[in-house]
Amino acid sequence: MDETIQTREISVGVVGLGLMGSSIVAALLLAGHPVKAIAPLPDELADAPERIQSQIRHGEEADLLTQSVAEYMAQLTVSADYSVLSDCQMVLECVTEKIAIKQIVYRKIADVVSSDAIIASNTSAIPISMLQQYVPNPERFLGIHWAEPAYMTRFMEITCGTETSLERANWAFELAHYWKKEPTLLRKDIRGFVTNRLMYAIYREGLHLVENGDASLEDVDKAFRYDAGSWITMMGIFRRMDYTGLQDYPEIFRRLFPLLSNSEQVPKLMQQLVDQQLRGTQSAKGLYDYTEEEAKEWDKAFAVFNKDIYQLAARYPFRTDQRIG
């Protein structure tokens, strides 16, 4: 890593202060950056400062702070006016997943920042190479995809579009380590990046087993929570293979691959729930049923779990620094 980076000398902009955007602002403040936050919507402008402050307090409970909450908040500017972004070396776009809206936002950002300021999108759905077309000097555009809550997760996907400069991507990759991230750096913007490709392979097989009557929802969840869940946070999948000695895999591949689902169809079970406008814990009804009480408990419980697993994961770094280029 470049030891000369001083986050307090690098202003970072964030456009879009919904749940995710606010949480990214909190993460950047905790990392020491001055943050210029643009709230394009009036509601966001009114709510964001308090929300960000409560997220920093949450970070305080998890011992993530090295200054007072007030000192972090003093580094924050919230505005509806894009011109406050003018001194930013990097601006992160976190607005809704609509290309037409993002396009307008990129134009407004590019109008006020220097021509070599990095502009990045938090999109999880739209190809970086496509968004890049709407950005003047597209070599400084890339994907930086965060996980929720941004200030207390180590996951980050940095993704190059076809025109992205590797040098700029590498700078963002190095900077992300100062945000206490363990970023992946994708040279190609494959659909779904890495994580969704892997997760949707599981979802396809899991829903197939349930729709076939081979396993219940609970069976699948238990298998994950108590088998994969007992090692995945430490090892990922390939170090796990190394750890278990490798030799048995080819035979099991041969036996199981032909049995796996290759479906391209949306599973009926999921389509039906969505057609009924069920929203899982948010509506107390989804794949599982919840009492109102249980549905509320999930939010609270996950906030606590998240802190626990964040701290646990930090004790098993096995970091391999990567560079590209």
Next chain:
Amino acid sequence: MDETIQTREISVGVVGLGLMGSSIVAALLLAGHPVKAIAPLPDELADAPERIQSQIRHGEEADLLTQSVAEYMAQLTVSADYSVLSDCQMVLECVTEKIAIKQIVYRKIADVVSSDAIIASNTSAIPISMLQQYVPNPERFLGIHWAEPAYMTRFMEITCGTETSLERANWAFELAHYWKKEPTLLRKDIRGFVTNRLMYAIYREGLHLVENGDASLEDVDKAFRYDAGSWITMMGIFRRMDYTGLQDYPEIFRRLFPLLSNSEQVPKLMQQLVDQQLRGTQSAKGLYDYTEEEAKEWDKAFAVFNKDIYQLAARYPFRTDQRIG
């Protein structure tokens, strides 16, 4: 659960005292059972008592004991003579994954236990319905698949063959809760049970991305450790979908399913490593390279991690008791 179960009144037999068998013996002792352990191999007969004792001490470090180590060990009989199994209500077979050997073992067990004693296999590879053919009174035969280390993991797959009595399977399922397990109970013995079906769907996609040059081994591992790894131990996959509100999934299914690997081939990368007899951390070379020192560190680190995640998972039970029949 049946509150009348007293584990100290139920003798359980274990046949095969390799690493896994010993660890299962330790788990059953910690659960309060008298255990009759059969060591078919002379080496196992010599090594097993000490290995089991050191596993119980490991359990002691994790606060799993309610009696002294000596008191647990007093409940253990280790022998090469199958006749010590005669009073067992359940015998677990943990020998090598060779059908011809298991067949002989089942005959020896059946010769000494009562005709309604449950006989179960720890196999992860051979269909229960196939093994069941070699067991007199096959309705009392089922799969009970443990994870390593058996005394400090909550995962367990209980699997019925086509002739298994649901009533007997349910009894085993209930008993497993006294072993502090969170068992799945499969009514059909699908190949790979649940867990391997799901895991091999990930392995197929992950190796495909790496072989395609779309992502590095490190990228895939980071994606898992820091994304899935930050919630999977609490939620599994379906409760996660409920938690995230469901509505976005059909569209992403539609977009990503057609891009996922449907390969039936053994990935070349894996075949080459196995052909070279590389054994991952066991040979300090595999998908990753390790120094000798690093390879040794993995074992130690995983033992500590395992204790940590076992305790963490226990704080988020969300148990849904299941019954079949």
